[in-house]
Amino acid sequence: MSQIYNPAQPSDKVDNALHADYGTSYARIKPEGVDTTHGAILYLENITVSFDGFKALNNLNLDISVGELRCIIGPNGAGKTTMMDVITGKTRPSAGTAFFGQSIDLTKLTEYDIAHAGIGRKFQRPTVFEQHTVFENLELAMKMGKRLTVRTTLFSRLSSEQVDKIDACLRLIRLNGNERRLAGLLSHGQKQWLEIGMLLMQEPQLLLLDEPVAGMSDAETARTAELLNELRGKHSIMVVEHDMGFVAEIAQEGKVTVLHEGSVLAAGKMSEVQADERVIEVYLGR
Numbered sequence: 186m187s188q189i190y191n192p193a194q195p196s197d198k199v200d201n202a203l204h205a206d207y208g209t210s211y212a213r214i215k216p217e218g219v220d221t222t223h224g225a226i227l228y229l230e231n232i233t234v235s236f237d238g239f240k241a242l243n244n245l246n247l248d249i250s251v252g253e254l255r256c257i258i259g260p261n262g263a264g265k266t267t268m269m270d271v272i273t274g275k276t277r278p279s280a281g282t283a284f285f286g287q288s289i290d291l292t293k294l295t296e297y298d299i300a301h302a303g304i305g306r307k308f309q310r311p312t313v314f315e316q317h318t319v320f321e322n323l324e325l326a327m328k329m330g331k332r333l334t335v336r337t338t339l340f341s342r343l344s345s346e347q348v349d350k351i352d353a354c355l356r357l358i359r360l361n362g363n364e365r366r367l368a369g370l371l372s373h374g375q376k377q378w379l380e381i382g383m384l385l386m387q388e389p390q391l392l393l394l395d396e397p398v399a400g401m402s403d404a405e406t407a408r409t410a411e412l413l414n415e416l417r418g419k420h421s422i423m424v425v426e427h428d429m430g431f432v433a434e435i436a437q438e439g440k441v442t443v444l445h446e447g448s449v450l451a452a453g454k455m456s457e458v459q460a461d462e463r464v465i466e467v468y469l470g471r
């Protein structure tokens with residue numbers, strides 16, 4: 186049985202209360218292969234990204250603790266997507282360091298290696314296998330996370346533990362009852378949840394979500410907030426979002442970072458950044 190990470194307890198203790206949330210099969214394992222002995226899953230230090238002399242990121246410093254749910258806000262062009270691009274190896278910084286845990290230098294790895302090291306990213310637009318059922322999408326994601334080839338993936342049988350894991354994920358992403366539906370027939374919000382589920386099946390150590398509620402109805406947004414609140418403490422998550430109501434729902438008492446012109450303008454609890462004159466001036470007051 187894998188161990189679950191629980192930030193409130195010594196890191197290698199199993200937290201049965203978390204298990205109870207939605208079954209034993211879907212439960213976050215303690216980061217493996219990533220050295221988090223100092224408590225952080227991600228360290229960005231003095232990151233600069235220049236595009237023809239324009240600094241999309243300018244001496245950016247940010248770190249995320251294991252099990253933290255960090256919200257990143259900021260005006261258009263602040264550098265939020267560029268930061269995610271640096272973390273996932275899509276863009277190389279011209280200066281600075283980016284570490285996954287203590288020892289994995291993200292600036293030296295390919296996008297593929299970073300994904301397999303345990304950083305999962307969800308882009309704004311959902312990308313699911315539309316011709317496959319919801320269940321098959323989760324199954325494929327789980328097996329591909331184990332680096333099986335597509336051929337092996339399609340033909341290998343599921344163990345009962347794997348079926349349980351998919352069932353638990355279906356409940357978590359609110360798609361139980363829809364498992365036999367083709368993914369292409371789901372609503373926009375359901376596709377977003379399915380893609381989050383697919384990432385979770387790969388057991389990422391760090392999950393990056395880029396505007397997860399863009400284009401969702403109010404009801405879907407509220408359900409997405411519930412979903413993320415259920416993931417709190419079980420995963421390390423970074424969420425970039427412009428929907429402030431949603432950010433307030435998921436940030437709770439945690440830290441919100443405000444980016445502006447490629448640097449951190451402010452960081453603190455949602456209530457603190459909302460009251461910060463500089464943040465009101467460049468973003469919230471607009």
Ligand SMILES: Nc1ncnc2c1ncn2[C@@H]1O[C@H](COP(=O)(O)OP(=O)(O)OP(=O)(O)O)[C@@H](O)[C@H]1O
Pocket residue numbers: 236240241259260261262263264265266267268
């Ligand atoms: N490939 C590129 N070439 C040139 N400039 C770029 C490139 N990518 C991003 N930029 C610029 O860098 C700045 C930061 O862009 P980025 O997309 O990271 O901002 P953002 O905070 O994600 O904005 P939004 O909220 O609109 O998504 C912007 O001014 C953008 O035009």
